[in-house]
Amino acid sequence: MSIWSDIAQRVCGLVGREPDANLGDELRFHLDMEARQLEASGLSHDAATAEARRRFGGVDRYTEELRDERGGRMLEHLRIDARYALRLARRFPAFTAIVVLTLGISIGANTAIFSVVNAVLLRPLPFPRGDDLVVLYAQNPDKSLPRFSVSYADYLDWRKETHSFTDIAAFAPASLTFTQNDDAQRLSGLSVTTNYFDVLQVRPHLGRLFRDGDPPTETENEIVLTYGFWQRQLAGDPSVIGRPIKIGSSGRTVIGILPAAFDANSGGLDAVTVLVPASIPSVESHAQHLLSVIGRLRPGTTLASAQADLLGVATRVAAANPGIAGWTANVFSLRDELVRTLANPLYVLLAAAGLVLLIGCINVANLLFTRSAIRDREVALRQALGASRRRLVSQLMVESAELAIAGAVLGLLIAKLTLRAILAVAPTGLLPTTIDLDLRVMAFAAGLIVFTTLIVGLWPALSATRPRLTGPLHDGGRASTGGLRTLRARRTLVVAETSLALVLLICAGLVIQSLSHMLRVDPGFRPERVVTMRLSLTGARYNDTTQIQFFRDLQTRLAARAGIEAVAAANTPPISAGGITTAIRLIGVPPRAGEQLMGAATAVTPGYFRALAIPVVQGRDVDWNDPDPKLLVSQAAARQYWPGQSPIGKRIAFGTRDTLGLEVVGVVADSRSRGITTDAPAMIYMAYAGATRVARTMTLVVRGRGDVSAVLATTKAVVREIDPTLALYNVRTVDDIIQQSIGQPRLNTMLLSFFAFVAVALAIIGIYGVVSYSVAQRTQEIGVRMALGAGQRDVMSLILREGGALAMIGVVVGVGGALVATRFIQSWLFGIERMDAATILVTAAGLIVVAVAASYLPARRASRVDPLVAMRAD
Amino acid sequence: MHPNADVLQGTLDLLILKSVASDPMHGWGISQRIQQISSGVLEVNQGSLYPALHRLVKRGWLQATWGTSENNRRARFYRLTAVGKKQLVDETATWRRFSAAVEAILTTP
Numbered sequence: 001m002s003i004w005s006d007i008a009q010r011v012c013g014l015v016g017r018e019p020d021a022n023l024g025d026e027l028r029f030h031l032d033m034e035a036r037q038l039e040a041s042g043l044s045h046d047a048a049t050a051e052a053r054r055r056f057g058g059v060d061r062y063t064e065e066l067r068d069e070r071g072g073r074m075l076e077h078l079r080i081d082a083r084y085a086l087r088l089a090r091r092f093p094a095f096t097a098i099v100v101l102t103l104g105i106s107i108g109a110n111t112a113i114f115s116v117v118n119a120v121l122l123r124p125l126p127f128p129r130g131d132d133l134v135v136l137y138a139q140n141p142d143k144s145l146p147r148f149s150v151s152y153a154d155y156l157d158w159r160k161e162t163h164s165f166t167d168i169a170a171f172a173p174a175s176l177t178f179t180q181n182d183d184a185q186r187l188s189g190l191s192v193t194t195n196y197f198d199v200l201q202v203r204p205h206l207g208r209l210f211r212d213g214d215p216p217t218e219t220e221n222e223i224v225l226t227y228g229f230w231q232r233q234l235a236g237d238p239s240v241i242g243r244p245i246k247i248g249s250s251g252r253t254v255i256g257i258l259p260a261a262f263d264a265n266s267g268g269l270d271a272v273t274v275l276v277p278a279s280i281p282s283v284e285s286h287a288q289h290l291l292s293v294i295g296r297l298r299p300g301t302t303l304a305s306a307q308a309d310l311l312g313v314a315t316r317v318a319a320a321n322p323g324i325a326g327w328t329a330n331v332f333s334l335r336d337e338l339v340r341t342l343a344n345p346l347y348v349l350l351a352a353a354g355l356v357l358l359i360g361c362i363n364v365a366n367l368l369f370t371r372s373a374i375r376d377r378e379v380a381l382r383q384a385l386g387a388s389r390r391r392l393v394s395q396l397m398v399e400s401a402e403l404a405i406a407g408a409v410l411g412l413l414i415a416k417l418t419l420r421a422i423l424a425v426a427p428t429g430l431l432p433t434t435i436d437l438d439l440r441v442m443a444f445a446a447g448l449i450v451f452t453t454l455i456v457g458l459w460p461a462l463s464a465t466r467p468r469l470t471g472p473l474h475d476g477g478r479a480s481t482g483g484l485r486t487l488r489a490r491r492t493l494v495v496a497e498t499s500l501a502l503v504l505l506i507c508a509g510l511v512i513q514s515l516s517h518m519l520r521v522d523p524g525f526r527p528e529r530v531v532t533m534r535l536s537l538t539g540a541r542y543n544d545t546t547q548i549q550f551f552r553d554l555q556t557r558l559a560a561r562a563g564i565e566a567v568a569a570a571n572t573p574p575i576s577a578g579g580i581t582t583a584i585r586l587i588g589v590p591p592r593a594g595e596q597l598m599g600a601a602t603a604v605t606p607g608y609f610r611a612l613a614i615p616v617v618q619g620r621d622v623d624w625n626d627p628d629p630k631l632l633v634s635q636a637a638a639r640q641y642w643p644g645q646s647p648i649g650k651r652i653a654f655g656t657r658d659t660l661g662l663e664v665v666g667v668v669a670d671s672r673s674r675g676i677t678t679d680a681p682a683m684i685y686m687a688y689a690g691a692t693r694v695a696r697t698m699t700l701v702v703r704g705r706g707d708v709s710a711v712l713a714t715t716k717a718v719v720r721e722i723d724p725t726l727a728l729y730n731v732r733t734v735d736d737i738i739q740q741s742i743g744q745p746r747l748n749t750m751l752l753s754f755f756a757f758v759a760v761a762l763a764i765i766g767i768y769g770v771v772s773y774s775v776a777q778r779t780q781e782i783g784v785r786m787a788l789g790a791g792q793r794d795v796m797s798l799i800l801r802e803g804g805a806l807a808m809i810g811v812v813v814g815v816g817g818a819l820v821a822t823r824f825i826q827s828w829l830f831g832i833e834r835m836d837a838a839t840i841l842v843t844a845a846g847l848i849v850v851a852v853a854a855s856y857l858p859a860r861r862a863s864r865v866d867p868l869v870a871m872r873a874d
Numbered sequence: 875m876h877p878n879a880d881v882l883q884g885t886l887d888l889l890i891l892k893s894v895a896s897d898p899m900h901g902w903g904i905s906q907r908i909q910q911i912s913s914g915v916l917e918v919n920q921g922s923l924y925p926a927l928h929r930l931v932k933r934g935w936l937q938a939t940w941g942t943s944e945n946n947r948r949a950r951f952y953r954l955t956a957v958g959k960k961q962l963v964d965e966t967a968t969w970r971r972f973s974a975a976v977e978a979i980l981t982t983p
Contacts, residue, residue: 026900026949027920029900029901029943029948029950030920030924
């Protein structure tokens with residue numbers, strides 16, 4: 001017989017009637033023949049039939065035996081067990097509901113987090129052989145800057161001298177103005193070296209892309225659009241290829257459209273142009289760190305050998321250029337870089353969800369223990385009637401599997417909802433916009449089902465079917481030693497889940513406090529009612545004089561409008577990377593040998609500090625009427641550059657050739673311009689007049705009196721009055737920027753707290769369950785105690801102590817676990833120690849109190865035991 | 875030996891294989907053949923016969939097909955496969971050795 005017909009027969013044996021009918025036919029034929037023979041020997045027809053049947057015995061018995069012989073037995077048992085389990089589930093609806101809900105929440109949480117892990121960490125880059133793509137950084141170990149922008153001069157040297165890469169390409173963000181039907185708008189652009197798409201190996205959706213060696217005379221008038229922008233703004237019109245669109249003050253020919261897959265990893269990019277080195281200020285300087293660099297490893301080259309190669313080259317370059325002493329280079333995998341900030345939180349959250357699942361499983365196992373105690377007699381009876389242990393265990397396992405599958409179905413639903421909530425709460429740009437429950441996620445969920453079934457079912461099943469001589473049948477249904485053994489197992493489980501819950505609770509406590517510290521931190525300026533927006537003064541119309549005139553004009557006109565309190569501009573937003581890092585020299589302070597001092601600088605217009613309410617603590621603000629551009633420094637910069645001296649009157653030079661420098665006229669209070677959770681950096685603020693060439697794109701800072709939209713409308717109107725071709729973009733309130741900057745910690749905290757909440761709730765249910773069970777077991781003992789004079793109060797405290805003791809042991813174990821676990825959330829913490837004693841004490845005490853409270857109901861039940869009834873029971 | 879004794883454990887397979895060696899047969903036929911040839915000494919219990927038939931089919935020694943019986947009834951016919959033939963030869967040899975050995979022991983005074 002072939003394997004297929006064999007399987008078919010087994011399956012038919014399970015579900016179908018057909019082979020049974022055949023089986024019946026065969027046996028019926030046999031009966032008929034027997035009867036016919038008997039009839040021939042002289043019996044009447046009826047008597048012959050009856051005798052034939054008698055000789056044959058019951059047809060059913062043979063069918064059964066035959067089916068065993070055909071191997072359908074296991075499947076048949078499975079079918080019976082499954083049906084029985086369903087009946088059982090219906091008979092105990094509350095039990096079933098609790099179990100399915102517990103497993104549903106646990107499996108749902110895990111599946112949701114895993115979906116995010118799957119979409120973010122496990123998805124391959126949308127480029128051919130994406131694992132060969134790397135990011136190259138300048139690094140300065142002395143200043144602990146492992147990832148720093150690269151100068152164009154470095155890029156050229158690296159490209160020429162390294163041999164580990166098929167090629168490397170440089171790029172920088174570019175802001176472009178796109179004009180369509182007289183409506184100007186800002187595009188988020190990238191300017192790239194011509195080999196950029198060769199390195200990524202991107203194929204165009206339409207047209208062509210820039211290629212290595214394209215002559216600059218052509219590429220400077222060409223542009224490549226992203227698929228999203230092409231769809232949004234140009235209605236996906238294919239005839240746009242080869243046609244010019246208006247970018248800035250002139251036209252650029254659209255040569256190609258990027259594939260849609262490119263958009264997913266490029267965060268709202270609209271268009272790509274070619275980098276024009278001539279437009280980079282002091283492009284020949286190795287200290288002008290402005291570019292990002294990606295590369296593709298040569299086949300067979302490891303990251304480590306590429307790192308060694310690059311390091312050698314960078315060290316030689318640094319040695320040849322004294323201005324960049326101390327600077328070397330670093331190379332990382334692009335994939336790892338893209339998810340660097342997400343990997344740790346995601347794995348921590350996945351682990352937290354895993355703990356919740358473990359606790360959920362423990363709880364369900366606990367419930368199954370309770371039920372197996374109830375079903376003790378059923379199991380014992382079946383054992384007595386000859387059921388094998390294997391058969392009984394497999395029956396109990398089928399029941400667990402059924403519960404796990406129901407839990408998983410509910411879990412997938414919960415996962416879908418959780419995912420939607422996560423995506424709604426997640427700050428924009430942090431996660432992909434859509435995350436699906438794909439095949440890998442389904443496989444993960446299936447794995448969880450198997451895992452939970454085994455964890456949840458096996459122990460209770462083995463313990464319930466332990467062979468015994470005197471079982472529950474014998475001692476009249478009162479579990480004695482067996483019950484005690486079960487109780488010990490259940491206490492262990494409850495201690496385990498309490499400790500796991502405490503680990504999560506301590507972690508959640510720490511991150512919640514961190515978040516509240518972040519929310520309360522003083523940024524050094526007043527963010528309320530401040531709107532920021534970007535604008536670019538480019539094109540033939542703007543030069544040093546007209547740029548300054550524009551901002552003076554804007555300030556005068558806006559100040560006259562109702563609802564505007566203050567307005568100013570800076571070339572970096574109040575919370576961002578914290579200025580542009582550039583090479584500086586302190587005039588009159590000899591630099592240490594071979595060291596190039598770097599400083600973070602931003603250009604500001606007069607009134608910037610007033611608009612943000614940053615106090616000028618010494619000296620004065622810059623002024624439009626200063627004869628030459630003046631500087632202010634932050635207190636941190638003053639301390640760092642001229643410790644113990646007044647910075648007023650000191651001079652700072654920018655770049656390597658300036659020897660005169662600019663004069664410091666004031667000191668302002670520190671502000672957290674690198675982000676709310678980063679200490680205030682040392683900042684140099686340069687009067688806008690000194691930076692008009694480099695600071696063509698500025699951030700307007702407008703403090704209003706009314707609501708944001710009114711402020712925005714007024715500002716827009718005034719800007720249009722001055723120059724109708726200017727577009728305002730990236731409009732955001734400073735409050736929004738701050739909220740956005742802590743969006744990820746907020747999401748992490750919410751999820752972790754949710755997991756901790758579920759864990760504690762489950763642990764409490766577990767404690768309640770096991771204490772109730774123990775009260776039920778000890779009813780007789782309690783009766784005896786009361787008969788001997790114990791009061792209600794004594795009995796209550798006896799039971800409460802039991803719950804408290806369980807929680808106490810769990811707490812001790814849990815604090816030990818937290819010592820290890822909190823190490824993984826170290827980077828999440830802000831303004832709080834990893835082993836914060838108060839947090840540990842409060843959470844531990846809280847857990848014990850709640851555990852004792854959970855024991856209250858069973859304790860009260862115990863205290864109301866009537867000694868007479870209790871002792872006579874059973 | 876008591877008449878109508880049940881077939882000895884382990885020999886039923888051999889008897890079945892031998893019965894269907896020449897012609898395909900149905901279950902009833904096999905039980906009749908065994909009974910007739912052994913002059914009624916061996917009676918095959920139906921409760922053992924059919925499980926054994928299915929077991930042999932599963933092992934690949936017999937092949938089962940539905941056909942029509944001599945009185946035009948639908949019946950399941952069993953035929954010996956090539957593997958079954960080899961098995962029959964082996965088991966026959968084993969049985970002969972076994973019974974000869976038993977016989978030798980019994981006839982020793």
